[in-house]
Amino acid sequence: MADSIRIDTLVRENIKNLKPYRSARDDFDTGLLLDANENSLGAPVRNSLQLHRYPSPVQNNLRKKIAEWRGVDVENIFLGVGSDEPIDLLMRIFCNPGKDSIIITPPTYGMYKVSASINDVIVKEVLLDEKFQLRTAETLATADQSTKLLFLCSPNNPTSNDLKRTDILKLITAFPGIVVVDEAYIDFSRQESMAAMVQQYPNLVVLQTFSKSFGLAGIRLGIALSNPHIIQYMLKVKAPYNINKLTADVAMNAFENLDLMKFNLNKIREERQYVAEQLSQSDDVEKVYPSDSNFLLFKIKNAENIYRKLAEKGIIVRYRGNEPLCENCLRVTIGMPDENIRFLKTLKEVLS
Numbered sequence: 262m263a264d265s266i267r268i269d270t271l272v273r274e275n276i277k278n279l280k281p282y283r284s285a286r287d288d289f290d291t292g293l294l295l296d297a298n299e300n301s302l303g304a305p306v307r308n309s310l311q312l313h314r315y316p317s318p319v320q321n322n323l324r325k326k327i328a329e330w331r332g333v334d335v336e337n338i339f340l341g342v343g344s345d346e347p348i349d350l351l352m353r354i355f356c357n358p359g360k361d362s363i364i365i366t367p368p369t370y371g372m373y374k375v376s377a378s379i380n381d382v383i384v385k386e387v388l389l390d391e392k393f394q395l396r397t398a399e400t401l402a403t404a405d406q407s408t409k410l411l412f413l414c415s416p417n418n419p420t421s422n423d424l425k426r427t428d429i430l431k432l433i434t435a436f437p438g439i440v441v442v443d444e445a446y447i448d449f450s451r452q453e454s455m456a457a458m459v460q461q462y463p464n465l466v467v468l469q470t471f472s473k474s475f476g477l478a479g480i481r482l483g484i485a486l487s488n489p490h491i492i493q494y495m496l497k498v499k500a501p502y503n504i505n506k507l508t509a510d511v512a513m514n515a516f517e518n519l520d521l522m523k524f525n526l527n528k529i530r531e532e533r534q535y536v537a538e539q540l541s542q543s544d545d546v547e548k549v550y551p552s553d554s555n556f557l558l559f560k561i562k563n564a565e566n567i568y569r570k571l572a573e574k575g576i577i578v579r580y581r582g583n584e585p586l587c588e589n590c591l592r593v594t595i596g597m598p599d600e601n602i603r604f605l606k607t608l609k610e611v612l613s
């Protein structure tokens with residue numbers, strides 16, 4: 262079966278038949294632009310970005326830049342408002358509300374479940390094992406004809422570790438639907454990105470974001486990488502001008518400064534090592550989990566109480582003790598060196 266036909270069998274009928282919104286800008290973006298009811302006199306704020314004009318609906322320049330960086334083609338790239346948008350679009354493209362299901366592997370990132378609930382999509386859960394790795398056989402056994410998407414997160418939030426590449430590949434080849442690998446934290450990891458593999462596996466979608474390694478959570482820019490057929494569906498369903506000009510401009514500029522980004526990544530890795538070592542020295546800390554991300558998960562006696570006491574002293578971490586397999590666990594983001602010292606010092610005070 263041709264790959265595109267196989268994908269089509271998974272797509273909702275209404276999406277297959279959807280006539281997408283089209284503007285004149287899809288065909289022309291130069292000339293006397295009197296097509297889009299913009300305010301030709303301009304904005305009351307000074308700007309050099311022609312902000313009185315709508316942004317490009319397809320963002321080819323930025324997509325090209327990202328494609329080069331990840332070693333894929335521009336046709337493999339979709340840009341969304343954070344990772345939230347591609348997650349939501351995948352639900353809307355593949356899952357019939359009230360009928361279809363997805364599989365998630367808790368403890369994992371909470372947004373997959375929230376997005377499924379918003380879209381009235383059934384969520385099936387297959388817990389990670391005690392080493393926070395995938396249970397591939399159970400995952401495959403849980404899939405049925407209604408299961409359209411499998412969400413994997415590597416490195417995983419909140420457990421901070423990479424999922425084994427061999428397990429992910431096993432699932433990609435055997436799962437009957439689309440496998441979404443969320444690589445929000447991949448640049449902090451020793452593992453390579455799976456981005457280029459979207460050219461090999463037609464049912465693979467890789468999610469990445471500018472919010473973590475690029476340090477640009479404020480611009481809300483997420484990336485989905487996949488085969489051109491799935492990318493075309495995502496482009497068809499998205500809001501016409503989802504990526505605004507300010508976001509696109511900052512993201513383009515970020516590529517001028519990749520050396521600084523890489524320097525910061527190394528610094529975060531060094532700091533992660535330092536904070537992990539310091540935490541391990543405390544008698545109250547039962548375990549610091551190995552991290553491939555920009556945060557640490559650690560098990561500590563009376564975690565919820567510690568979390569509250571830290572917050573009273575102005576140090577905000579995340580209590581993850583309600584997640585399966587994460588009893589008494591806190592999650593702390595690696596901060597600036599002085600912030601990490603402040604966190605460790607305050608934790609010591611709270612524990613004394």
Ligand SMILES: Cc1ncc(COP(=O)(O)O)c(C=O)c1O
Pocket residue numbers: 342343344345370414417418443445446469470471472478482483
């Ligand atoms: C695994 C994972 N994916 C995605 C995101 C959110 O990314 P974005 O800021 O692009 O929406 C997060 C944020 O914490 C995350 O942990």
